[in-house]
Amino acid sequence: MEVERVFLALLHWPVYDRKGNVIATALTTIDIHDLGRLCKTYGLGGVYIVTPLSSQIELGERMVKYWREGPGASFNPLRKLALENVKFSPTLEDVVSDLQAKFRQRPTMIATSAKRWPKVIGYKALKEEMKKGGLFLLIFGTGWGLTRELIMSCDMVLEPIEGKGYNHLSVRTAAAIIIDRLFGRC
Secondary structure, three states: OOHHHEEEEEEOOOEEOOOOOEEOOOOOHHHHHHHHHHHHHHOOOEEEEEOOOHHHHHHHHHHHHHHHOOHHHHHOHHHHHHOOOEEEEOOHHHHHHHHHHHHOOOOEEEEOOOOOOOOEEOHHHHHHHHHOOOOEEEEEEOOOOEOHHHHHHOOEEEOOOOOOOOOOOOHHHHHHHHHHHHHOOO
16 A cells, blocks of 8 residues: 555635534644644655635744744754645645646545545445555545535545544544554554
């Protein structure tokens, strides 16, 4: 399995707020750091942080630049490595275009959600699909999750993480569980 052909996208739009309105959420810098670390730890291709808000892209790029090129690079070389494959994009369509240009194929788009949806695929089946090769984009949402329209436009929806009743993990925790289920040694 070519894990370097698996990418993550963290969407800050279009996502729901707690009332079901479609919104754009603000960046959380710890998500950027932790998803970069997750990708580096498992050898994934990288993570795209997606927001239509130019002020949020500028903030994220300034933070990442500090750790990759600025004083943070020498202060914490491990963080520099973790943030090497972090990119910012205004739309999911731009992410898909970037990956198509780089790999000359459209990625298989896999939505994640805390809810059950049609087109659901389990972890074992997704691992088998990934072993066949290809390019994959795992899509995570912020706020109260990805919009229905976006989820239904994806090729697959990964089955939700189910605990013991409580079902509201942080996105970075959910991403870590999912990536370990797909690429961990157990």
